[in-house]
Amino acid sequence: MPTTFRAYQPDQGLLLPEDMREWLPEGHLAHYVGDLVECMDLGAFYARYEGDGRRKSPYEPRMMVKVLIHGYATGVFSSRRLARKLEEDVAFRVLAAGNFPSHRTICEFRRRHLGDFRRLFVEVAQVASEAGVAKFGRLSVDGTKVRANASRRKAMSYGRMREEEARLEDEVAALLERAQSVDAEEDARFGQEFRGDGLPDELRRRADRLAKTRAAKARLEARQRESDDARGRRPGEKRDPRGGRPYKRDCGEPEAKAQDNFTDPESRIMKTSQDGFQQCYNAQLAVEGESRLVVAAEVSAEASDQGRMVPLLRAVESAHGTRPGTVLADAGHCNEADLATLGELGVDGYVALGREGRGEVAADAGKHPAKAAMAAKLATEAGRAQYAQRKWRAEAPIGWIKEALGFRRFSVRGLTKARGEWDLVCLALNVKRMNGLQAA
Numbered sequence: 001m002p003t004t005f006r007a008y009q010p011d012q013g014l015l016l017p018e019d020m021r022e023w024l025p026e027g028h029l030a031h032y033v034g035d036l037v038e039c040m041d042l043g044a045f046y047a048r049y050e051g052d053g054r055r056k057s058p059y060e061p062r063m064m065v066k067v068l069i070h071g072y073a074t075g076v077f078s079s080r081r082l083a084r085k086l087e088e089d090v091a092f093r094v095l096a097a098g099n100f101p102s103h104r105t106i107c108e109f110r111r112r113h114l115g116d117f118r119r120l121f122v123e124v125a126q127v128a129s130e131a132g133v134a135k136f137g138r139l140s141v142d143g144t145k146v147r148a149n150a151s152r153r154k155a156m157s158y159g160r161m162r163e164e165e166a167r168l169e170d171e172v173a174a175l176l177e178r179a180q181s182v183d184a185e186e187d188a189r190f191g192q193e194f195r196g197d198g199l200p201d202e203l204r205r206r207a208d209r210l211a212k213t214r215a216a217k218a219r220l221e222a223r224q225r226e227s228d229d230a231r232g233r234r235p236g237e238k239r240d241p242r243g244g245r246p247y248k249r250d251c252g253e254p255e256a257k258a259q260d261n262f263t264d265p266e267s268r269i270m271k272t273s274q275d276g277f278q279q280c281y282n283a284q285l286a287v288e289g290e291s292r293l294v295v296a297a298e299v300s301a302e303a304s305d306q307g308r309m310v311p312l313l314r315a316v317e318s319a320h321g322t323r324p325g326t327v328l329a330d331a332g333h334c335n336e337a338d339l340a341t342l343g344e345l346g347v348d349g350y351v352a353l354g355r356e357g358r359g360e361v362a363a364d365a366g367k368h369p370a371k372a373a374m375a376a377k378l379a380t381e382a383g384r385a386q387y388a389q390r391k392w393r394a395e396a397p398i399g400w401i402k403e404a405l406g407f408r409r410f411s412v413r414g415l416t417k418a419r420g421e422w423d424l425v426c427l428a429l430n431v432k433r434m435n436g437l438q439a440a
Helices: 029-038 043-047 061-073 079-088 090-096 103-112 114-130 158-190 198-230 309-320 336-345 369-378 381-388 390-404 415-439
Strands: 138-147 155-157 259-261 268-272 276-288 294-300 326-329 348-351
Touching (some): 043 061, 155 158, 294 415, 309 326
Antiparallel strands (some): 138 276, 268 276, 276 294
C-alpha cells in the first residue's frame, strides 16, 4: 500500500487573502508587542510630524515602534538586519503589515526618537504595576559595562597627544613652507592664474589631524579642570593648603596616561569582565523584586558605580510615586554618603562593604557610622539572607540582556544617545518578560 503524504502544492495560489496574524501561534511575542503598543501614548512620536507638509507620507510611527521593540526583544539591533527581517521573518511582517522601510529609515527613526523611549519604558513599568506584576517594594541595583560604538584603538593618551601635536605642527609648517616655494615657482613658470591642487590635499590632511588632536587635548584639559575644581584646587597652587606632598601636575593638566577617544569622545576606557580594557559606558539598572522587571535605568561615562544607587531610587519614586522599602546593592555602590541617604529616606538597605568571599569588612564607627551600621546588619544571619537575594534578582536581567538578547555594544555614539538606546533595551526586555509571565 503506497504512502499518502499531506498536500503540498507550492505553486497553488490563494483564492482569498489570509490573515497574516494567524500565521503566528497564540501567545507569540509579536502579538503581545502589537497589542501593547496600540495601548501606549505615542504622542511624542507623532508630534514631530505635525504640520510637516511632506509630499511623501512617512511611515506610521506606531508600526516603527512595534518593529524596534520586537527587534530589540529578539536580539535584532542592527537597522540592516531589521530591514531584512521585515522581508524574511513572519513576526516582523505581521507587525509591519506590508510595510518595508529601508535600513536608513529605521536608523533615522531610532536616532530621532531615542529620547522618547524613556517615556514608553516608564509606561510599561506602570502597566506592570497596575497588573500587580511589579510592586516596587524591593529593588536590586546593579551595573554593567557595555561597549561603546568606538574602538579603543581610536583613543590617544594626553602625553601622546602633546607629542603628536608638536610633530604635526612641524609637518604643517614644513608643508606650508614647501607650498609657498612651489607657489612662487609655479607663478614664475605658469603665471599667477595657474591653480595647482596636489600639495594642498596633503597639507589639509595634516591640518585636519592637528585640529582633531588639539580638540581631544582640550577636552581632556577641560575634564581635568572640572575635576580639580570639584576637589577645591585653585590655579597656581603647588601644594594642598591642608598639607601633604606637592602636586605633580599643574591645575587643569591631565595625567600623561589620561585618554580621549576620537570616535566617541564621551565614552571611557573601562575594565570589562571578559574583554579586558575597552571603550565603554557604565549601564545601570534597578530591578523589581520577584518579577525581575527593570524599573529604572541610567548610563554614565564613569567606570565606578559610586553615587549611582540613590539617583536610581529617586527616579523610581519620581516616575511611579512610590519609594522602595528595601534596596540591595553590591560593594561597587557602597559609600558613606549614599548609605546615610538611605537612612534619611527610610529605605532598608543591604549594601556590601567589600567583595564577596573575602571575609567581613570592618568600618570605623567614628569616621564612617553608616558603613559601621551596615557592617553590623550584614553580619547577622537575617542580613546575609537578605543580601543573598541580590544575585538572582539584579544580575539575571543583565544576563538576559547580554546573553539571551546579545546586546553587548551600543549602536549609537554619545552619552545622551546611549542612554536612549539603553532605555529601549530595558523596555524591550520588560515587554518580553511580561509576555513570558502572562504565558506562565
